[in-house]
Amino acid sequence: AVEAENQVELEENTQLINQVLELQHTLEVDAVKEEHLKLQSENQVLGQYIENLMSASGVFQMTQKAKAIR
Template identity: 70%
Template sequence: MDSIQSTFTNGSSSPAHNSLEPDTNPDEQEEKARLISQVLELQNTLDDLSQRVDSVKEENLKLRSENQVLGQYIENLMSASSVFQSTSPKIKKK
């Protein structure tokens, strides 16, 4: 990102004077500098959002793993408890 900024602004916050475009007026240069600033800000925002997405993905994987462990634990408790055992009808003999 710094290379983009330095390409357009020579590392400063004001637009660079380009000898190939001597006819650019100060308004155009100001607009160019504003657009470059917006682009850099959007790049930073995108980078922040990408990092946030990565951290949310990691957290999601951890929570899924914990849910699997808890689900297995609950299943084991239920199978060990007589309250949750299946009750098949007993056939009474006369």
């Protein structure tokens, strides 16, 4: 009887440990997804900023005109 109780308790503990591990994995995946979205947004802002700088700079406009002439 004691061995059966120990076996049941061991199985319950194993199940709980597996649930905890699964939740940890889910949290890690969610954190990575959130970080990816943040970085993607920052990249879009930086890309727009670079485009604005290039369009405002005479050097890049001259380069583009020179390419158009060729």
